[in-house]
Amino acid sequence: MPLSTLIQRSSLPAPLLGEAQAHALLRAHYDLQGSLQALGSQQDLNLRVDCAQGRYVLKACHGSYAQLELEAQHAALEYLRGQGLPVPAVRPASNGEGLLALDIEGQALRVRLLEYLDGEPLTRLKHLPSRVIAELGALCAKVDLALAGFDHPGLERTLQWDPRHAQALIGHLLPAARDDQRRAQVEQVARRAAERLQPLLDKLPTQAVHLDITDDNMVWRRDQARQWQVRGVIDFGDLLRTWRVADLSVTCAALLHHAEGDPLRILPAVSAYQALNPLQDAELRALWPLVLNRAAVLVLSSEQQLAIDPGNQYIRDNIDHEWQILDTACAVPAELMEVAILQAAGRGPDAVDFTDCARLLPSLAGHAVTQVDLGVLSAHCEAGNWEQPGFDQRLLAAQPGPACSLHGQYRLSQTHIDRPEEPATCALGVELKLPPGTALQAPEAGIWQRGGDGRGCLRTAHWSLWLNGLEQAPADGQALAKGQALGATCGFLSVQLCRVAGLQPPFFATPSRAAAWLALCPSPRALLGFACDAEPLADPQALLARRDASFARSQKHYYAQPPHIERGWRNYLIDMQGRSYLDMLNNVAVLGHGHPRMVAESARQWSLLNTNSRFHYAAIAEFAERLLALAPPGFDRVFLVNSGTEANDLAIRLAWAYSGGRDLLSVLEAYHGWSVATDAISTSIADNPQALETRPDWVHPVEAPNTFRGRFRGADSSADYLRDVEARLADLDARGRQLAGIICEPVYGNAGGISLPPGYLRQAYAQVRQRGGVCIADEVQVGYGRLGEYFWGFEEQGVVPDIITMAKGMGNGQPLGAVITRREIAEALEAEGYFFSSAGGSPVSCRIGIAVLDVMRDEGLWDNAREVGRHFKARLQALVDNYPLAGAAHGSGFYLGLELVRDRQTLEPATEETMLLCDRLRDLGIFMQPTGDYLNILKIKPPMCTTRASVDYFVDSVERILAEGL
Incomplete structure (x- = not known):
């Protein structure tokens, strides 16, 4: 076909076929009747047909398209289906033909009916994960591998999208770009692409290619984990014989729409293609110039087509993102993309020879x-x-x-x-410092x-x-x-x-x-003439493999592919390549990372003494006094331990010793630690899937007073939840068993910072004390000023417990926990022997614990948690008001939770969406993880030095992801 015919065809509007005409055509030639939905196309007519026999696509193109070309497409579909590739089948007409030549009111049309593949294209998805980008490249490679053995006379055709004609077509269509600046941009892109492509043309192998494997022509479905999975490849209208690498160039050009301005985001597609269908060196070097040409043809073709067919909504919807493709393609030098593509394919440029050079200095x-x-x-x-x-x-x-x-x-x-x-x-x-x-x-x-x-x-x-x-x-x-x-x-x-x-x-x-x-x-x-090269960084994957080879598997790490973190500063964690991640989950580093006061205190005390608490030194007395000053009146004894687990384990022993009983009430959905005793009272199935089936007979879980998704909802549900407490206690009374006590987080920390219904602990504590039991407030996660509005979580309930357990932020990362109680409870343990904790009460731990309290006071961190926390909660609530997936905002201060649900009525947990959100936040430089029994709550507990600016960045990022769609 000569160029003039090509240009004429590229200027044709889409065929016109009214709904009544389409229905008549279907009845007359396919014996089908059903509903129609326009699917859109640039120059063809595509209608989805829903009928009793199934779903189909009615395709009509101008009669000027050669029958041989369309027969080649049908033959390719049959060929690929025979090789197991997911492509649609052709439904023959009533006369047995797969292709009809019709004249409809003077329009010469070629008509066929194809199977409709259920799924959706990804063209409107704003962000594509690297895995999906790689799958696009891999599928392109599979189709090309299969089509390498396919031949048909209809492959020899002249098509406007054939990259071999790109320069001629661009030259003809350039006036269609009405904006002078845009026209100059396209002209420059095409010229540079031609210069880089010209020396490679004779080295590019040819074969049959699809030439339109794009986000628009692949259909996908989400699986149960909300991951996109390929369902099939559609639209073989551009099938022809041309350069093999042209197929990948079309895929890569389409991916630029999702690259968020960074063209190197296409590289997973190149790597995946190369792994399955290796390209030659010349093809790899030609890939980026072909992408540039494709981008130029896309924008010019759409500009021209819109001038011819201004009512074509499909073109109007696409033209903006096609200009975005071109802009992204121009965002970096072509030389950089060539090298990046070679490296993605496992190759690289030759080294530069400096052997005969003179010294610069x-x-x-x-x-x-x-x-x-x-x-x-x-x-x-x-x-x-x-x-x-x-x-x-x-x-x-x-x-x-x-x-x-x-x-x-x-x-x-x-x-x-x-x-x-x-x-x-x-x-x-x-950079050099030299004598002037x-x-x-x-x-x-x-x-x-x-x-x-x-x-x-x-x-x-x-x-x-x-x-x-x-x-x-x-x-x-x-x-x-x-x-x-x-x-x-x-x-x-x-x-x-x-x-x-x-x-x-x-x-x-x-x-x-x-x-x-x-x-x-x-x-x-x-x-x-002298060494000036940095040592290469350790391979993070090799390091992770070493960890996995030696570290027990039950000790998990965040993320499947975690960043390699070796430094922290304030509320940021910094990887080895210098990227600072906003830390929104580290409630251990209450002061922030790398605090100079912690460095100085630990270094000085280590230089003096570190030993166990049975020796006599000032720090242990000073720290115990500081802790008692923070506790309610009547608390006069402190135990120092290494962790929250040890604190809760010791609290259980104290309750047993003081009450004379062993039976303990705990609350469902809670986590209290990993020791034998604390695991026994922990009922979070997210932390232990067998939690509810493995409780010993001395543990009596009571219904979780979850005011958002529990059996009873709202702030006035206290009495409803207390009935379960009463029933458990009545059962123990009936069996004549002595109650040891109750342990509860005063704010439901593991469930995302949910407040207990007002009055719940007051009534529960009263009933427990009536039976000689003690009341344990687990403040390990929620206490010590983190809530902002209260220093201790139990203050929100207006109660005073008998035992307070604390850890986490007490040492800003140093192993340090505490149990604070009254003398009579503490001394009940003496009958069972003495107690000490090697590191918990050591001089280093005590000095660090004192310094943490000093810094919290001197830097106003409790005030910061209160004031910034109020702003934080308000911004999270705004997400709830505007995005259906955001079901509720829990907590206060710097202990917050954002609960994601798929349905506001049923509260179906959005577990998979929450994990996708956390992974996407990491891409944006934020660390966040899910919590709750359904892992559908963002557990927001950053260092207490977190700023209002960081809060805004976090919420803006969550909103961005919610708007992108999960």
């Missing part, structure tokens, strides 16, 4: 140059000093002699907080290009050398011979190599782009 030969560590674990980084502007340069300047930073190092100073995008932390060059006036020479012959005061680039035949910090630099455009003077330094010099002429790279790259940029910007070590 000849006067440094034989002199020691200090390497300055600016990485995440640098000993120079402490107490957030890396946040100060110019930190790196000041550190270099402080060195006594010549000093350099390290190429390829992820610098802590470049991190940022409360932002969704990765920080650019990887240094692509080297140090002379430079050209390492290779080239042309000097001045870039501003003290800046410029030496362009050689094979690479470019970017310099900043020069005095007496050459004139702009001056040709330099190897070894010729290149000026002198003013004391600081940045040096950066780039293997691509005309490309000015950034000095820092994001972690996801670092490997590709480092391939383009190799180390300048050979030109400098």
Whole structure:
């Protein structure tokens, strides 16, 4: 078909077929009757047919489409179905033909009926997980592998989407872009793509390809875990013989719509394709130019088609995201994408040879140059000093002699907080501190290009050398011979190599782009003559494998693929590539991470003494007195232990010893610890799926007073829940058993911070005490000021317990817990022997515990939890008001829960959606995990230094994800 026919076809509007005509056609030729729904297309007519016999797609195209082309599509469908691929079947007409040539009111049409594959396309999904992106690439590879053995005369066709015609079609359609700036953008993209593609054309193998395996032409269904699963490939209208790699280029171009501005997000599709159907080197290098051409053809074709057919809603809906595809394709240099694609396919560019180069700084030969560590674990980084502007340069300047930073190092100073995008932390060059006036020479012959005061680039035949910090630099455009003077330094010099002429790279790259940029910007070590390369980071997957090989499997880690975290600061955790994650779940680090007071107190006390609590030292008395000052009047004895589990275990022993009984009431859905005794009273099936079937006979769980999803709901449900307490106690009374007591979190922490109904503990405590039992308040998670409105959780209920247990934030990460009680209860334990805890009451633990209380007071952290917590709760409540999936906001202060439900009436837990939300939050730089028996509640318990800005970033991110759809 000549180009003129191609252009004419590309200008045709979609066929016109009224609903009555479509119904008549179906009855007359297929003996079908049912409802119709338009599916949309750019140049064809697609109608979904729902009838008693099933679901079908009625497809009509212009009669100018050759019958042979459509027969090829039908043959390919049959061929692929024979190989087990999920593609639709053709339903023959009543005359046995799969393809009809009809004339409907003067319109020559070709009509066929295909099986409808149930599912939905992903084209409107704003975010695609990497797994789904990889599946698109993998399916593209499977179809191409299958079609490699398929042949048909109808494959030899001229099609506007065939990339072999892209340049001619772009040239013809360019005037369709009415905006001058947009037209110039497309023209430039096409020119650059042609330049990169031209040398590769003769090396690209051809075969039959689908040429439209996109998010729009694959149908998906969510499985029970809410994960997208492929149901099938549809729309073979672009089937033809062309370059094999063209199929993957179409898939990648479509994925750019979901790339959120980062074209490197397509790389999982490339890796998945390459693993199944390896592409040759020339194909891999041609892939990105083909993507650019595809993006240009998409926008121009839609612009032209919209001018011809302005009522076509399908085109109107698509044109914005097609321009988005082009903009995303232009977001990074083509050279970077080529390297990234090669690396994703397991290959890379050849190394640059610097063997015959002269030294850039000849006067440094034989002199020691200090390497300055600016990485995440640098000993120079402490107490957030890396946040100060110019930190790196000041550190270099402080060195006594010549000093350099390290190429390829992820610098802590470049991190940022409360932002969704990765920080650019990887240094692509080297910064030097040198004696002022140090002379430079050209390492290779080239042309000097001045870039501003003290800046410029030496362009050689094979690479470019970017310099900043020069005095007496050459004139702009001056040709330099190897070894010729290149000026002198003013004391600081940045040096950066780039293997691509005309490309000015950034000095820092994001972690996801670092490997590709480092391939383009190799180390300048050979030109400098001294070591300046960072040690490669440990492979996080290998490290995880080591953990799994030696660490007991029951000790789980967050996330299937957890980030490698080695540093923390305030309410952030920092991975080894310098990304700062907002920590919204770490209630152990109550003061925040890396607090300088904790460093100083622990270091000083370790330098003096650390031993067990049977020795005599001041800290244990001072800390016990501070704890008693926080407790209600009447509390006068303290036990110090290592953890919340030990605190609750000891509380059980105290209750047994004081009451003389062993029977204990606990509350369903609660978690109290992992020891034999505390596991016995824990009934959270999220923590132990066998919890309800494995309780010993001395544990008597009572109904959870869950005012949101329990059997009785609302603030006035206390009496209803107390009936179960009364029934349990009555049963014990009837059997003549002595009650030991009751243990309960005063705020339902493990269920997401749900407040107990007013009056519940007051009545429960009264009934327990009437029977000689003791009342234990488990404050391990919710106490110590975290609730904001109250220091202790039991204050919300207006009660005073007999025993208070505490841990978690007491030591800001140091193993430290406490049991606070009255003398008569404490001394009841003496009949069973003495008690001590090695680390819990040690001098180091006590000094750290005192310091935690001092910092909480001095930095106003309880006040912060109250004031910022109120704002936090209000913002979570706004999510509940605006998004049906957000069912309820629980808690107060910095102990909050956002409960996700699929139905506001049935309260069906949105368990899978909650896990997807947590995974997506991690992508945005936030750590969060689910809680509750159904794992459908965000357990929000950040360090108490968390700011209002961090709260807003967290809630904005949750809202963004809810709006994207789960």
